[in-house]
Amino acid sequence: xxxxxxxRTLPKAELHLHLEGTLEPELAFALAERNGVTLPFxxxxxLRERFAFEDLQSFLDVYYACMVVLxxxxxxxxxxxxxxxxxxxxxxxxxxxFFDPQVHAANGVPVDVVLDGLRAGFDEAERRWGITxxxxxxxxxxxxxxxAAAVLEEVAPRAGELLGVGLDSAEVGYPPSLFxxxxxxxxxxxxxxxxxxxxxxxxxxxxxALRLLGAERIDHGIRSVDDPELVRHLARExxxxxxxxxxxxxxxxxxxxxxxxxxxxVEAGVVVTISSDDPAYFGGYVADNLAALAAAGIPDATLxxxxxxxxxxxxxxxxxxxxxxxxxxxxxIARR
Ligand code: HPA
Ligand SMILES: [Zn+2]
Numbered sequence: 001x002x003x004x005x006x007x008r009t010l011p012k013a014e015l016h017l018h019l020e021g022t023l024e025p026e027l028a029f030a031l032a033e034r035n036g037v038t039l040p041f042x043x044x045x046x047l048r049e050r051f052a053f054e055d056l057q058s059f060l061d062v063y064y065a066c067m068v069v070l071x072x073x074x075x076x077x078x079x080x081x082x083x084x085x086x087x088x089x090x091x092x093x094x095x096x097x098f099f100d101p102q103v104h105a106a107n108g109v110p111v112d113v114v115l116d117g118l119r120a121g122f123d124e125a126e127r128r129w130g131i132t133x134x135x136x137x138x139x140x141x142x143x144x145x146x147x148a149a150a151v152l153e154e155v156a157p158r159a160g161e162l163l164g165v166g167l168d169s170a171e172v173g174y175p176p177s178l179f180x181x182x183x184x185x186x187x188x189x190x191x192x193x194x195x196x197x198x199x200x201x202x203x204x205x206x207x208x209a210l211r212l213l214g215a216e217r218i219d220h221g222i223r224s225v226d227d228p229e230l231v232r233h234l235a236r237e238x239x240x241x242x243x244x245x246x247x248x249x250x251x252x253x254x255x256x257x258x259x260x261x262x263x264x265x266v267e268a269g270v271v272v273t274i275s276s277d278d279p280a281y282f283g284g285y286v287a288d289n290l291a292a293l294a295a296a297g298i299p300d301a302t303l304x305x306x307x308x309x310x311x312x313x314x315x316x317x318x319x320x321x322x323x324x325x326x327x328x329x330x331x332x333i334a335r336r
Contacts, residue, residue, distance in 0.1 A: 002335070005165055007290035011327040013094040013310040014087060014286050016219050016242035018138075019076075019118060020100060020166070021278025022083035030094050031069040040065055048282025051281055056251050057170055057201050059281060065096050067103055073117040073233055088129040090287040094316050095122075095133035102140045104144050111154050119161060126164075128199055132320055133151055134163040136194060139182060141167055141174035148182045156189055164192030166219065167209070171201040176208040176215075183213040186224075188280055192216060194242075194314050198223035205229050210239065217242060217313060222253065224270075225261040230272035240313035244277035245293055246284045257296035266302060273310040274303070304332065 012257050025044040032040045034040050041047040046068070053059040070076060080097075087095055099118060099284040101281035118135055125131045137155060155162065165186040167179055176195055183193055195209040199220035206224050209215040210233075221241035224230045234241065243262055254261070265272050274293070278287040284292065311324045 003316035005294070006292070007287040007303075008089060008091045009153055010091050010287075010290070010304065010307050011093050011188070011309040011324060011330065011331055012091055012286065013096070013133075013227065013273070013314045013324065014092045015096045015217065015231065015240075015314060016098075016275035016277055017081060017083070017095060018098045018100070019080055020070070020103075020177055021063060022280050022289065023066055023070075025077060025322075026279045027079070027082060028066050031071075031075050035069060035071045035075070037069050037071065039326075051250075053251055054182060055279075056253075057211050058221070059247070059251055059278070060169060060243055063278065063281065064103060068099075068107055070104065071109060071312045073113050073120070073144045076114050076117025077120040077124070078207060080118045081124055084125035085129055086127070088131060089127070090285050092286060093131060093327065094311070094314055094327040095131060096132065096136055096163055098136050098138045098168060099226055100138050100168065101155070102143050102147050104146075105151065106173045106232065112158075113156065115158060115161060125212055130203070132145040132316060133140060134315075135161070135191075136166045137162055138166040138168040139179060140169040145178050148179065149185070152182060152185055152189075154286070159191055162191060163237075164194060166191075167195040167197075168219070171196065171199055171205065175205055176213050178255055179244065180212045187214060194219055199248075200251075206230055212230050220244065220253075222261050222265075223246060225264055227272055230269060231265065234271075236237070238271050240271040240309065242275050244271050244275050244282075244315070246289050247277035250282045257292055260296070261297065262293070266306075271309050271313055273304055273313050274306050277308075304328075
């Protein structure tokens, strides 16, 4: 028998990661103190007690409450670099990360400040650890569509500093169709398009994200299993799903990992990738997600294949993808 795999050693890309969801309680309280901001939780322990979520909304309430500590360019740079250091330890070689500028704007922080800080963090991580990647601006689907359009126009002159746009936050009752025009404008600006769909919402929202928004990747997408025609479409067109197993369990989108639709999706030939979503809140970073899947009975060889999918499904250049595949090949050879 071969040794158990240390999933941190496996080269991989992380494609579904909310930077604000990497705000560990200790950093949240340190930033609150630095900025003279009061969090609605007494201390780190009380905040962690609030991590017993019942659904997506009960998580979002805590997640948005913590964001008030993020005020300055340095806060955003520190947040990004702290995550990227953990990602580096986790064997993440390429990251495509979300951020929610509408929420920061509501807190009085201009999108330019957010973007300057996050970009500084990414640039530093590339220098230190060779991690590549970039930023995906997410529209918050339960805020007015006008505010999504406004933030897009505000960043339009800096579109070249973004990889793309996404769609996140409370899903049910906020169908992708609401954002058709905003996504069309993003495409005009040369931005790639992804969208959260089929996390708590129905398979029809996945169809809408594909057909109305031009989404190239679906974030979560697990409810696609309810629609066999959709599963066949995803497989045939090689449309990747960025699946976040520990998130799905914590937010009760699935009962437990053994009931997760991932094996059915993989079996059907869908390009599944694994990510951590909001690792500070959901009990694990990406290697922890892989370890949890292995413990739940997913074969090691399947999980290694999914790391390969994460490279293919990324928006990295073809040259960078080839480099990452070389690293993965070397890893497989070293395991033999
Ligand atoms: O898991 C999520 N789903 C939707 N919106 C989010 N914003 C941060 N995390 C999430
Ligand atoms: Zn997400």
